[in-house]
Every structure is written in structure tokens, then in C-alpha cells.
Amino acid sequence: MTVRRRGLMGGALLGAGAASNFLRAGDALAQGVQPRRGGTLQSILTPEPPILQIGVNNQGPTLIVAPKMFEGLLTFTPTLEPIPVLATSWTISPDNKEFVFKLRENVTWHDGRPFTAEDVIFSVMKFHMEVAPRARAIFSLIETAEAPDPHTVRFVLKQSFQPFLLMFDATACAMVAKHLFDGQDYRTAPAVQRPVGTGPFRFAEWQRGNFIRLERNPTYWQEGKPYLDNIIYRIVPDSQSRRLALESGQVQLTSASDIEPFDVPAMRSRPNLEVSTQGWEYFSPLSWVELNHRVAPLGDARVRQAMSLAIDRNFIAQRLWFGIGKPATNPVASTTRFFDRSVALPAHNIREANALLDAAGHRPNAQGVRFTLKHLVLPYGEVWSRLAEYLRQSLRQVGIALELESTDAGSWARRIGNWEYETSVNFVYQFGDPTLGVERTYVSSNIQKVTFTNTGGYSNPEVDELFAQARTASTAAERQTAFTAVQRILVRDVPQIWLMEMAFPTISDKRLRNVITTGLGVHTNFADVFLAS
Amino acid sequence: MEASRLPGFLARRVVKSVLVVLAIVVCNFLLVHAAPGDPASVMAGQSGAADPLFLEQLRRQFGLDQPFHIQLWVYLKSVLSLDLGFSHRQQAPVAQLIAERLPATLLLTGAAFIFAVGGGVALGALAARRVGSWADSAITALALTFYATPLFWVGLMLVLVFSVWLEWLPSFGMSSVGVELHGMAVVWDVAQHLLLPALTLGLFYLAVYARLTRATMLEVADQDFVKTARAKGVPEGRITRAHILRNALLPVITFAGIQAGQLVGGSILVETVFAWPGIGRLAFEALLARDYPVLLGVFFCTSVIVVLFNLATDLLYAVIDPRVEVG
Numbered sequence: 088m089t090v091r092r093r094g095l096m097g098g099a100l101l102g103a104g105a106a107s108n109f110l111r112a113g114d115a116l117a118q119g120v121q122p123r124r125g126g127t128l129q130s131i132l133t134p135e136p137p138i139l140q141i142g143v144n145n146q147g148p149t150l151i152v153a154p155k156m157f158e159g160l161l162t163f164t165p166t167l168e169p170i171p172v173l174a175t176s177w178t179i180s181p182d183n184k185e186f187v188f189k190l191r192e193n194v195t196w197h198d199g200r201p202f203t204a205e206d207v208i209f210s211v212m213k214f215h216m217e218v219a220p221r222a223r224a225i226f227s228l229i230e231t232a233e234a235p236d237p238h239t240v241r242f243v244l245k246q247s248f249q250p251f252l253l254m255f256d257a258t259a260c261a262m263v264a265k266h267l268f269d270g271q272d273y274r275t276a277p278a279v280q281r282p283v284g285t286g287p288f289r290f291a292e293w294q295r296g297n298f299i300r301l302e303r304n305p306t307y308w309q310e311g312k313p314y315l316d317n318i319i320y321r322i323v324p325d326s327q328s329r330r331l332a333l334e335s336g337q338v339q340l341t342s343a344s345d346i347e348p349f350d351v352p353a354m355r356s357r358p359n360l361e362v363s364t365q366g367w368e369y370f371s372p373l374s375w376v377e378l379n380h381r382v383a384p385l386g387d388a389r390v391r392q393a394m395s396l397a398i399d400r401n402f403i404a405q406r407l408w409f410g411i412g413k414p415a416t417n418p419v420a421s422t423t424r425f426f427d428r429s430v431a432l433p434a435h436n437i438r439e440a441n442a443l444l445d446a447a448g449h450r451p452n453a454q455g456v457r458f459t460l461k462h463l464v465l466p467y468g469e470v471w472s473r474l475a476e477y478l479r480q481s482l483r484q485v486g487i488a489l490e491l492e493s494t495d496a497g498s499w500a501r502r503i504g505n506w507e508y509e510t511s512v513n514f515v516y517q518f519g520d521p522t523l524g525v526e527r528t529y530v531s532s533n534i535q536k537v538t539f540t541n542t543g544g545y546s547n548p549e550v551d552e553l554f555a556q557a558r559t560a561s562t563a564a565e566r567q568t569a570f571t572a573v574q575r576i577l578v579r580d581v582p583q584i585w586l587m588e589m590a591f592p593t594i595s596d597k598r599l600r601n602v603i604t605t606g607l608g609v610h611t612n613f614a615d616v617f618l619a620s
Numbered sequence: 621m622e623a624s625r626l627p628g629f630l631a632r633r634v635v636k637s638v639l640v641v642l643a644i645v646v647c648n649f650l651l652v653h654a655a656p657g658d659p660a661s662v663m664a665g666q667s668g669a670a671d672p673l674f675l676e677q678l679r680r681q682f683g684l685d686q687p688f689h690i691q692l693w694v695y696l697k698s699v700l701s702l703d704l705g706f707s708h709r710q711q712a713p714v715a716q717l718i719a720e721r722l723p724a725t726l727l728l729t730g731a732a733f734i735f736a737v738g739g740g741v742a743l744g745a746l747a748a749r750r751v752g753s754w755a756d757s758a759i760t761a762l763a764l765t766f767y768a769t770p771l772f773w774v775g776l777m778l779v780l781v782f783s784v785w786l787e788w789l790p791s792f793g794m795s796s797v798g799v800e801l802h803g804m805a806v807v808w809d810v811a812q813h814l815l816l817p818a819l820t821l822g823l824f825y826l827a828v829y830a831r832l833t834r835a836t837m838l839e840v841a842d843q844d845f846v847k848t849a850r851a852k853g854v855p856e857g858r859i860t861r862a863h864i865l866r867n868a869l870l871p872v873i874t875f876a877g878i879q880a881g882q883l884v885g886g887s888i889l890v891e892t893v894f895a896w897p898g899i900g901r902l903a904f905e906a907l908l909a910r911d912y913p914v915l916l917g918v919f920f921c922t923s924v925i926v927v928l929f930n931l932a933t934d935l936l937y938a939v940i941d942p943r944v945e946v947g
Binding site: 127219224294300319335535 | 655656657658661662663664665666667668669670671672673674675681707708709710711712717720721724776779783784787790791792793794797798892893894895897898901902905907908909910911
């Protein structure tokens with residue numbers, strides 16, 4: 088027996104009611120100002136992605152541009168309630184094994200062909216399963232996928248999997264057209280160069296190294312939308328030039344890492360600009376000092392605890408990131424489901440850190456150094472270099488000497504992936520649910536020579552067991568119990584030294600409205616965004 | 621120059637050049653692959669998620685699962701048939717990627733080159749003619765300043781003055797995007813965008829040419845044939861142009877030949893500061909992404925141009941100074 092849950096009706100079910108409230112809240116944002124049709128939004132994209140076909144390429148910048156052209160079945164509010172997009176409603180069986188989506192009718196691809204259940208099944212079972220590692224890991228749980236009629240899709244899973252819906256945002260599983268990919272190599276099909284989706288904007292032009300232009304889709308399924316005629320993403324590689332472009336009004340929107348954190352206070356003080364750090368709740372990136380447990384003495388929990396105590400996370404959040412983001416308390420970000428605020432890391436305490444290191448038998452030598460560790464600096468820009476310098480200073484206070492090594496992105500990914508590092512810094516997206524974005528870093532079954540797996544090599548059978556329970560439990564209450572227990576153990580063991588719940592500044596011209604209306608911020612389709620006159 | 625010796629000279633030089641370029645291709649290939657990391661691990665790092673299958677699929681697609689010597693052999697074969705290969709990362713032929721960026725780079729470096737050579741030689745000649753005067757001091761001081769200032773700083777300062785304070789010129793890009801322009805309006809638009817980057821790139825070389833021209837002209841001016849010319853009553857302007865400047869040009873041409881060879885390579889720094897969509901950035905980004913075919917393609921084009929310009933410079937010596945013989 089299945090419980091029927093409708094997207095825009097019914098209150099208590101899976102937050103569908105909250106979703107509709109939120110949409111109304113989104114409309115309210117625009118109140119007082121009538122949405123205006125027309126105009127070109129100039130924005131910035133850093134760095135330039137190699138390919139815009141989402142799925143084939145899943146880099147940060149692609150996840151910003153592609154969702155204007157491609158849509159998912161759902162998207163999510165800041166509190167991670169689903170909002171209907173290409174699915175109008177959905178029902179979930181009580182054991183979280185069967186998911187039925189009703190699809191929106193009268194939706195067409197940019198080439199005019201109709202969007203149907205066949206496209207959904209192809210996108211999930213073939214396209215993303217083949218090209219996207221993250222989707223593959225989840226979609227391989229699907230036992231059957233069928234289309235009882237052209238506008239209904241039914242998935243039956245091999246096991247209960249409560250976070251399944253979270254996989255249907257455009258950034259995780261964008262719907263792609265079966266007729267453009269089926270029977271071809273998905274990575275080299277012609278459509279990869281000229282993306283075709285159902286979204287409010289169509290691919291228009293891409294001059295590499297210069298700009299990407301998207302144009303209004305006149306046959307978009309939402310009558311009268313989108314409001315903008317064009318969105319242009321300029322490629323500006325230098326961060327100071329990006330800041331100037333924003334200040335001088337040459338662009339009206341920047342996001343992600345476009346503007347360095349230390350430039351943000353100046354942007355906040357400009358009357359024509361608005362700075363927001365909302366709109367990253369779905370991703371909830373969490374940063375940490377990445378430790379390789381195979382390197383002595385990092386396998387010793389006391390040493391890791393001491394390092395964690397030696398770091399002042401408030402300083403990092405306030406002085407290095409200028410308040411964009413907040414100190415991490417726990418391996419789960421506070422905006423991710425099942426975060427337990429009662430489980431928190433102990434506060435900054437140098438004396439206790441020293442005591443722990445003494446107890447672990449690491450006596451300081453004549454120079455006050457207990458031991459030396461190499462640190463691979465995360466090569467993602469100025470602020471990360473400053474973080475590495477701060478870490479060196481604060482760890483030196485407890486007698487740990489950090490030797491900084493610089494590298495470039497290619498070497499960094501290779502060395503982390505091959506476990507050829509002692510310490511580094513890393514940040515990963517949590518995708519709304521610990522099973523989707525936290526588990527991978529701590530379970531021993533995911534100790535692999537691949538970046539963003541459990542590269543540190545932490546292994547604890549209790550943790551493995553709890554994550555497995557939480558993964559397959561059918562109710563949220565059971566999952567919460569397991570996740571609370573696992574947060575307790577991880578905060579005690581400190582397998583990685585969590586630093587910050589990260590956010591990124593979205594800076595926009597005040598005339599630009601409805602930029603951030605969901606938990607995905609600038610990664611949504613921008614159908615509602617308009618330029619007030 | 622004896623006309624009969626020229627074909628033989630050219631043939632020998634061309635054969636030598638082809639060998640040099642091939643050696644460069646092999647060296648580049650070894651160097652590029654010596655950098656740690658590969659395109660698959662970069663993609664994995666940038667995507668924020670990966671599994672072993674993903675890495676294996678990419679490596680197979682990129683041809684990285686082949687033994688190293690086979691990869692080298694395949695690349696050499698394709699270069700010999702003038703095929704620069706395919707960028708799997710960007711899903712586009714390398715020749716096309718380079719061709720897309722080449723006009724922007726040639727426009728920028730060409731403009732900077734003409735500005736630098738023309739302005740530098742003129743200023744250097746003026747300074748040498750009026751040696752010791754206030755004009756000489758001013759030119760020398762300016763040249764030294766531009767010579768010693770880092771490019772990116774000059775660029776940022778120019779942007780600050782002309783884009784931010786005066787709001788006369790755009791601060792980045794090659795043209796206005798998102799507006800419809802036709803005919804002369806396009807030329808004017810691009811010219812406005814070109815001015816600051818070309819100036820930034822050109823000022824350093826302008827300083828080099830000015831100093832070089834001034835120094836060699838002063839050296840030549842002391843020589844006997846100049847005194848003879850003056851004793852014969854040749855007018856001072858003609859002495860400067862035909863006797864001093866022409867003889868002083870050889871070092872300038874040598875340097876211009878070197879700089880011209882770099883025209884195609886673009887300038888990573890200036891292209892980055894001004895978001896100019898040129899080859900330099902293409903190469904730099906290809907390096908960071910370990911996009912081997914693109915990087916090798918840019919290196920190949922650059923080395924061919926350098927070799928060609930060296931050859932042209934050698935021939936030009938003989939034209940400027942008949943005492944120089946080719947062969």
C-alpha cells in the first residue's frame with residue numbers, strides 16, 4: 088500500500104506544504120516591484136568549464152550555467168523540502184522503496200520534441216548511470232524503472248533509501264533528451280557541444296575564453312517566463328578584474344569563488360550591491376584539514392584531537408573568510424539533514440592540546456617542536472594559502488611544525504587520490520543528506536585511491552555499521568538515531584579536522600530580483616529572475 | 621648576396637628547422653607528461669565526486685591507458701601529418717581551439733609589437749640625437765621606469781585610471797558582449813578594448829627598444845664613417861637616418877625577431893588581467909587542466925613561428941646590411 092503525496096497539496100507530507108509556502112515567499116520577494124520582461128543579465132563564471140553538458144561535466148561552473156538550460160524533476164528549498172519542477176507530484180511508499188513521479192505535460196525540449204517519461208528513464212538509468220559517478224552510486228540501487236504512461240515514472244529500489252528524492256535536482260540528475268543521446272557515446276555526442284534541455288534558457292553562443300550566452304526560450308512551459316532575454320557569462324580569470332567589473336557595473340551578478348572573501352567587505356559597503364551567503368544549503372560544503380591516517384602520528388586519535396583543539400575556527404571564519412561561512416561543529420553541516428546540534432567539537436584550547444600531545448608521548452625538542460608534518464596547500468586561490476599559513480602558525484603553538492608545499496590543482500587531486508600526502512585541506516559538498524555527502528569520507532568500504540573517497544584511511548567498524556543502518560533505514564527517526572550516534576563517535580575520533588561550514592558570496596546589483604529563492608541559489612533555472620527598471 | 625646561394629641556404633635551413641621542431645615536439649611531450657597528475661584526476665578533482673570506473677573511462681577516452689611510447693608515437697605521427705589532435709576534455713579539435721584564439725592574440729601582440737618597435741625606435745633615436753638634453757633625460761627615465769615595472773601592475777594601474785576613475789575605457793574583454801554593433805562601430809568597440817592591454821604589453825618592449833636604439837646609435841655615431849660623412853657636408857638629418865640609424869638597427873632587428881617569435885604565444889599575464897581571450901590563457905588553462913593535446917598544440921605552433929621568424933630575421937640582416945652574407 089502506498090501513501091499518496093502530492094507536490095502542491097496536503098500539509099504534513101514530506102514538506103510539500105512547506106514547499107508551496109516557500110514559493111509564495113519567493114513571489115513575495117518580488118512584491119512591490121512588478122516583474123519586468125526583457126533585459127540582459129551579465130554575470131561572471133570562474134573558471135571556464137570545458138563542456139556545458141551537465142552529467143558529462145559536473146564542475147562547479149557547469150552546475151551554475153547548465154541548470155538554466157536543463158531541469159530536474161525537483162528542486163529544493165533552503166530547508167531541503169522538494170519543490171516541483173518537471174515533476175508535478177510524487178508518491179513514496181512508506182518503506183521508501185517505491186517512488187512514483189507524475190510528470191508535467193506540455194513540456195518540450197529546445198528542439199521542439201516533447202518531454203516524456205522515456206526521457207526520464209533514459210536520463211536516470213542510462214545517461215547519468217554511465218557518465219556521472221555520484222549518480223551511478225545511487226541509481227544502481229534501482230531495481231526497476233518503468234513508465235506506466237507517458238507522464239508517469241515509477242522507480243522501485245532494491246532497498247529502502249530515504250534520500251532518493253534529493254538526487255532529482257538538476258545539478259544531480261538533469262533530464263536529458265533520449266533522442267539526442269541514445270545509441271551514441273554520451274561523452275562525444277554532438278549534443279554535448281550544443282546543449283538541448285527543457286529549461287527557460289537556450290544555448291546561444293560560446294566564444295571560448297570570452298563569454299557564454301544563453302537566450303530566452305520562447306516556448307518555455309511557464310507562461311510569460313523567463314523574464315530575461317539573455318544571460319551572458321563573461322570569463323574573467325583575474326580576481327581583481329572581476330571585482331572591478333562588478334564595481335563598475337559591467338556585470339550585475341557574481342557568485343561562488345568569483346570574488347575573494349577579503350574583497351567582500353568592500354562590496355558590502357557599496358549601496359548598489361547586495362551580498363548574500365544564502366543559496367548553498369543543498370550543497371552545504373564543509374571544509375577540513377585532511378589527514379592521512381597512515382602517516383605517524385596521525386593515526387593516534389589524541390594527536391588529532393590536539394590538532395583540532397589548537398585551531399581557532401572563529402578566527403578562520405571571521406578573519407580569513409570575513410564572516411562568509413561559520414565554524415564547523417561536527418562532520419555534518421548544520422544545514423544538512425540529521426545534523427545534531429547537541430554534538431559539538433570542544434572549543435579552542437591550547438593548554439588541553441599540549442596536554443594531549445604530552446600524554447601521547449610527543450615531547451618537544453629544544454626548538455619546542457614535537458614533530459613535523461608536511462602540508463599540501465589547497466591550490467584554489469589566495470584565501471586557501473592564507474588558511475595554510477594560519478594553520479602553520481596555530482599548530483606551531485602546540486609544537487607541531489607544518490611544512491607547506493605548494494602545488495597546482497592537477498597535482499593536488501592526483502596526490503590526494505594516491506594518498507601521497509600527510510596533511511592538506513579539502514572541502515566537499517554534502518548534498519543535503521549525510522548518506523549522500525558525509526558517509527563517503529568515513530566508511531572503510533570507501534577507502535579508495537580516488538579523490539573525495541575516504542582517502543584519509545579512517546576505519547572504525549562501529550562507524551561503518553551506523554552509516555549502513557542510516558543508509559537503509561526506512562524512517563527518518565531510525566536514521567536520526569544512527570546519525571546522532573555516528574556524529575558522537577566522529578566528534579570523539581576527529582578523523583578529519585573540520586574547519587568551516589562554507590558559504591560563498593552571491594553579489595548582485597540591487598535591480599536584479601529573485602536571484603536566490605531556493606536552497607540552490609544561483610544553481611537554479613533563473614526563470615523568475617528579472618531586472619527591475 | 622649572391623642569388624644563386626639563396627636556394628641552397630633556404631633548403632638547408634628548412635631541413636634543420638624541421639628537425640629542430642621535431643626535437644621540440646618530443647621534448648615537450650616528455651616534459652608535459654612529467655608533470656604530476658593527469659586530465660582524469662583533474663576532472664575527478666573538479667567534479668567533487670569520482671569512482672574508479674569514472675577514472676578508467678576517462679583515461680581510456682583520453683588514450684592514457686596506452687603505454688607511454690605508443691602515446692608518443694601516435695602523437696608524432698599525427699603531428700607529421702599536420703594534425704594537432706583532439707582535446708577530449710573540451711570535445712574539440714586542437715587546431716580549432718587554437719584557431720579560435722589566434723586572432724585575438726595576434727591583434728593584441730601585433731598592436732603591442734608595432735607600438736613598441738615604432739615608438740621605441742623613434743624615442744631612442746630622438747634621445748640619441750639630443751643626447752644630454754632634457755628630452756633625452758625624460759625618455760631615458762621613462763624607459764627605465766617601464767622597463768622595471770611589473771606588467772600586471774602597469775595593467776592594474778591603467779585600469780584604475782582609465783576604467784575606474786575616468787570611465788573612458790572598458791576594463792576587460794575584447795568587445796562589448798550583448799549589444800548589436802555593425803561596421804565601424806565594431807572596429808571602434810574592439811579598439812577601445814584593445815588600447816589598455818596593448819599599451820600594457822607594449823610599454824615594456826617600448827622601453828627595451830628605446831634603450832637599445834639609443835645605446836647603439838650613440839655607439840655608431842662615434843665611428844669614423846660618420847665623421848667622414850659629416851666632413852663631406854652631408855646634412856645632419858640624413859646622417860642620422862642613413863648612416864647612424866641604419867647601422868644601429870641590427871641589434872634592434874635581432875630583438876624584434878625574438879619578440880615577433882613570441883607573438884603567437886600571447887602573454888598569459890596581460891591576457892589574464894584584461895580577460896583577453898588569447899592563446900596564452902588557453903595554454904595556461906590547458907596546463908592546469910593537464911589538457912595535453914592543447915598544450916602540445918600551442919607549443920608546436922609557437923615553436924614553428926619562432927623558427928620561421930629566426931629564418932626571416934637572418935634574411936632581413938642581409939637586406940639591411942649588405943655586408944652580412946647568408947650561407
